[in-house]
Amino acid sequence: MTVASVLLALLGSTWLLAVIEGWMTTGRLSPAAPLFSGLAHLGRESILPRSPDRVFFEAAPVLLLVVGVLGMAVLPLAPDLIIADLGTGALFINAALAYVLVAVIMAGWGPDGAYAMIGGWRFLGQLIAYSMLIVMPITAVAMRAESLLNTAIVGSQAGLWNIVYQPLGFVLFFIAAMALAFRAPFDLPTAEGELGGGVDAEYTGVRLAVLRLARLTLVVTLASATTVFYLGGWHGPLLPPWAWSLVKTLAVAVSMLLVGHYLPRIREADLMRWCWILGIPLALVNIIVVGLLILVVP
Amino acid sequence: MTLLEQYRLLLALAIGVVGSVFCLYSLARAIGLTRQEPGKDVPASSGALSRDPVWGRYHARYYGYGLLFLAFDMEMAFMYPWAVVYKEVGLVALLDMGVFLAILFLGLLYGWSQGAFRRQ
Numbered sequence: 300m301t302v303a304s305v306l307l308a309l310l311g312s313t314w315l316l317a318v319i320e321g322w323m324t325t326g327r328l329s330p331a332a333p334l335f336s337g338l339a340h341l342g343r344e345s346i347l348p349r350s351p352d353r354v355f356f357e358a359a360p361v362l363l364l365v366v367g368v369l370g371m372a373v374l375p376l377a378p379d380l381i382i383a384d385l386g387t388g389a390l391f392i393n394a395a396l397a398y399v400l401v402a403v404i405m406a407g408w409g410p411d412g413a414y415a416m417i418g419g420w421r422f423l424g425q426l427i428a429y430s431m432l433i434v435m436p437i438t439a440v441a442m443r444a445e446s447l448l449n450t451a452i453v454g455s456q457a458g459l460w461n462i463v464y465q466p467l468g469f470v471l472f473f474i475a476a477m478a479l480a481f482r483a484p485f486d487l488p489t490a491e492g493e494l495g496g497g498v499d500a501e502y503t504g505v506r507l508a509v510l511r512l513a514r515l516t517l518v519v520t521l522a523s524a525t526t527v528f529y530l531g532g533w534h535g536p537l538l539p540p541w542a543w544s545l546v547k548t549l550a551v552a553v554s555m556l557l558v559g560h561y562l563p564r565i566r567e568a569d570l571m572r573w574c575w576i577l578g579i580p581l582a583l584v585n586i587i588v589v590g591l592l593i594l595v596v597p
Numbered sequence: 598m599t600l601l602e603q604y605r606l607l608l609a610l611a612i613g614v615v616g617s618v619f620c621l622y623s624l625a626r627a628i629g630l631t632r633q634e635p636g637k638d639v640p641a642s643s644g645a646l647s648r649d650p651v652w653g654r655y656h657a658r659y660y661g662y663g664l665l666f667l668a669f670d671m672e673m674a675f676m677y678p679w680a681v682v683y684k685e686v687g688l689v690a691l692l693d694m695g696v697f698l699a700i701l702f703l704g705l706l707y708g709w710s711q712g713a714f715r716r717q
Contacts, residue, residue, distance in 0.1 A: 505625035
């Protein structure tokens with residue numbers, strides 16, 4: 300029952316996000332478009348490049364989808380609406396998200412195409428830039444909750460949400476989450492303009508449909524993680540807890556799409572430089588500030 | 598739910614996702630097969646075929662970052678257990694980790710001064 304509800308929420312949010320993404324790019328609001336697009340992909344040919352690494356090529360989209368679903372499985376929508384409330388939940392989501400890198404490099408390596416391979420290796424550099432900014436802000440969140448249980452993390456925000464308690468951490472996590480989901484200003488591995496689609500380029504038909512579904516699922520999972528870690532999860536007046544979680548998750552996901560819509564793509568060298576000379580010192584400052592706040596304000 | 602049951606559930610979920618994707622692939626296969634035609638399976642490379650496989654060696658121009666990343670990534674392994682007991686242990690925990698983080702931060706500054714944050 301819980302599993303079905305969470306998966307349904309995930310699928311529904313993904314569908315809604317696809318509709319909104321279509322609305323932003325084409326200017327038409329058509330709720331059935333993702334469904335028709337998916338069906339059309341089913342009917343199209345799914346071409347295999349001429350000398351692929353078959354295992355990597357087939358595994359990449361599936362692995363990306365598995366990562367999105369497993370990440371969502373440890374995030375609570377309501378106090379009892381969580382698939383697996385792991386004792387190491389905040390750490391598990393890091394471990395699951397590390398496989399995004401593996402999936403993207405496999406998608407780059409698999410088809411034996413130059414552009415795809417460049418996209419794959421680029422994402423390795425991108426990981427070195429964003430990954431500390433995912434991990435360090437979560438540490439500060441765990442410090443306040445005194446637990447790695449994701450339900451305890453939401454519980455610790457009953458009085459004051461973490462976005463107010465540690466706004467610096469929120470900003471860093473939000474940016475890093477966008478880089479992790481390779482959304483627009485950080486879409487270096489796909490980069491339509493320079494790499495002709497990069498890691499997406501060789502995927503067609505049903506494989507492309509799964510890859511696109513996986514990418515949007517990842518955005519929903521990361522938005523849900525942002526909600527759990529910073530926006531107080533299910534807390535809120537009037538509406539039932541699960542509704543608050545969904546509303547906040549969708550708001551974060553849409554804001555990720557919107558930010559990406561208005562910013563130009565950043566260069567890989569610039570991304571790494573800014574993340575290391577500005578982002579990581581700020582993340583350390585965030586940990587120290589939160590540490591002092593916990594000790595000073597009981 | 599015990600820990601083992603939770604991990605069993607997560608494993609079942611992963612297998613379920615793989616299974617449903619496999620069903621989708623089978624469905625697509627049942628609708629129609631890919632017609633084999635010459636030139637269709639060329640990877641996108643602006644029309645020019647590369648002579649060799651692209652699985653060669655690449656110059657990692659960010660290796661300075663890479664080395665620093667290793668140090669920071671190791672440090673994070675210690676940060677999580679520390680974060681959980683932080684409030685309980687109090688000021689001592691902050692000072693302990695403060696020294697540790699200060700050394701790492703000095704390493705970052707040193708790396709910066711040596712040009713680690715440049716594409717080489």
